[in-house]
Amino acid sequence: MKEMILDYIRKEYLEEDDDMPLDENTKLISSGIVDSFSMVSLKRFLEKKYAVSIPDEEASPEAFDTVTSIIALVQKFQKGA
Amino acid sequence: MAYPAAVKESWQATLADLQEKGLFKQERYIHSPQSSHISVEFPADAPPREVINLCSNNYLGLSSHPEVVAAAHRGLDERGYGMSSVRFICGTQDVHRALEHKLTEFLGTEDTILFPSCLDANAGVFEAILGPEDVMISDRLVHASIIDGIRLAKAMHDTYKHGDMAHLEDKLQEHADKRVKVIITDGVFSMDGDLAPMDRICALAEQYGALVFLDDSHASGFIGRTGRGTHEHFGVLGKIDIITTTLGKGLGGASGGCVSGRREIVELCRQKARPYLFSNAVAPPIAYGALKVLEILGQSTERRDKLERNQHFWRKGLKEIGLVIKDGHSPIVPVMLFNAKLSQDIARDLFYEGIYVIGFFFPVVPAGQARIRTQMSADHEIPQLEEALLAFKKIGAKYGILGLDKKGIIEKYGM
Numbered sequence A: 001m002k003e004m005i006l007d008y009i010r011k012e013y014l015e016e017d018d019d020m021p022l023d024e025n026t027k028l029i030s031s032g033i034v035d036s037f038s039m040v041s042l043k044r045f046l047e048k049k050y051a052v053s054i055p056d057e058e059a060s061p062e063a064f065d066t067v068t069s070i071i072a073l074v075q076k077f078q079k080g081a
Numbered sequence B: 001m002a003y004p005a006a007v008k009e010s011w012q013a014t015l016a017d018l019q020e021k022g023l024f025k026q027e028r029y030i031h032s033p034q035s036s037h038i039s040v041e042f043p044a045d046a047p048p049r050e051v052i053n054l055c056s057n058n059y060l061g062l063s064s065h066p067e068v069v070a071a072a073h074r075g076l077d078e079r080g081y082g083m084s085s086v087r088f089i090c091g092t093q094d095v096h097r098a099l100e101h102k103l104t105e106f107l108g109t110e111d112t113i114l115f116p117s118c119l120d121a122n123a124g125v126f127e128a129i130l131g132p133e134d135v136m137i138s139d140r141l142v143h144a145s146i147i148d149g150i151r152l153a154k155a156m157h158d159t160y161k162h163g164d165m166a167h168l169e170d171k172l173q174e175h176a177d178k179r180v181k182v183i184i185t186d187g188v189f190s191m192d193g194d195l196a197p198m199d200r201i202c203a204l205a206e207q208y209g210a211l212v213f214l215d216d217s218h219a220s221g222f223i224g225r226t227g228r229g230t231h232e233h234f235g236v237l238g239k240i241d242i243i244t245t246t247l248g249k250g251l252g253g254a255s256g257g258c259v260s261g262r263r264e265i266v267e268l269c270r271q272k273a274r275p276y277l278f279s280n281a282v283a284p285p286i287a288y289g290a291l292k293v294l295e296i297l298g299q300s301t302e303r304r305d306k307l308e309r310n311q312h313f314w315r316k317g318l319k320e321i322g323l324v325i326k327d328g329h330s331p332i333v334p335v336m337l338f339n340a341k342l343s344q345d346i347a348r349d350l351f352y353e354g355i356y357v358i359g360f361f362f363p364v365v366p367a368g369q370a371r372i373r374t375q376m377s378a379d380h381e382i383p384q385l386e387e388a389l390l391a392f393k394k395i396g397a398k399y400g401i402l403g404l405d406k407k408g409i410i411e412k413y414g415m
Helices: A002-013 A040-049 A067-080 B005-020 B066-079 B087-091 B094-107 B118-129 B144-152 B165-174 B198-208 B263-272 B284-299 B302-320 B340-352 B382-398 B406-413
Strands: B037-041 B049-053 B111-115 B135-139 B156-160 B181-186 B211-215 B242-246 B257-261 B332-338 B358-360 B370-375
Touching: A002 A040, A002 A067, A040 A067, A040 B156, B049 B382, B066 B284, B094 B111, B094 B257, B094 B284, B111 B118, B111 B263, B118 B144, B118 B211, B118 B242, B118 B257, B118 B263, B135 B144, B135 B165, B144 B181, B156 B165, B165 B181, B165 B198, B181 B198, B198 B211, B257 B263, B284 B302, B302 B332, B302 B382, B332 B340, B332 B406, B340 B358, B340 B370, B340 B382, B340 B406
Parallel strands: B135 B156, B135 B181, B181 B211, B211 B242
Antiparallel strands: B037 B049, B111 B257, B242 B257, B332 B370, B358 B370
């Protein structure tokens, strides 16, 4: 799941010539890599890919700030399903 | 009246946090009309200082133009100070209708509706025309007021990488099943000064059956051969479904904005757009002033031509002294400094050299992209720009950044 999400973030949010190091603990929202307005596509990707429904109130910038926290969020709703 | 101490303290903490992060905005008091040369009191209570103004949106130098001022006076005399009403009750004068007709003609659309500001136009238009079965696909660097408008609408939203047509096409394919698809972009991006490729956007819109929305606030009056805007520059005049723009920049600089475009869209705004329905009509002196601006622009392209010459001179001059700028074709010329503190220090030092500019940094611009945004005006004369270049050279040398590229500046100052 980690690599899948990292790949999506690279493709969706970084430029091709961006050599920014990115791993599961890189701050995404608070560092400005993903702006909170554009994170909607990441949410849709997660919902489709992992067949979960993440309520808007749970999709906070804090919950989406690292791939680690995103995985925790997805797993929470996978378990709940 | 209850003002709980805990609430007060939490707001004080928020303000203190802004101060600490250097994000606290302080107003500068200007003691003269808007112009290329102004008298600025800063900090508060300091004696006003005469400075060359490189940070206004007075692109065409019409904010204090005698003919525009005289027209506004005439409006005041003939139609009064204000309407004390929203448009649809008793706030619409003949002059509002005349201005809407003239804007329609100028922008090359079917119809136009005035709003109190372009922020209001952007806040109102999407909610008025779109529903849950629709999608709004916006460039990631659109103006904050568009983001607010998108948030108020019930339609789904998505974004594409700034200016990236392949990414936009991916998104149009992804949302092919939506009833209405709207591509949303600024014409000239306010922080970078680059232009949206409207010809390619229109081609994609046609291919995928999408509408095109263009906020041309930083273009109306001077981009394109006759100043009609970004759509004229790219040869797609008449093909834009929704244009929003402001009367608060090139077109006179006072206030007011509009939605201009397809007849049905404009009519839906008249029936449903909340900022139109629930705020006062544009004041009569402003409507008179804006009509005069359009008349002046219809007579000659002299002002936009001078602006173009000024921006070429300025871009060339900044490059020659060894500063890094964002290339482009608009009067917005960002001097890239990358480091936030450096942008603030240089802006402050330039002020004491008689040059008024503002430094911008994250979150106003992306992290590591701090800059001083300079803006040209048709009001600037070449000797003023030469003086400003000398100041940039002096301060640039003081900080040792002349001749350094992005990498060099970041090595010296960090991001």
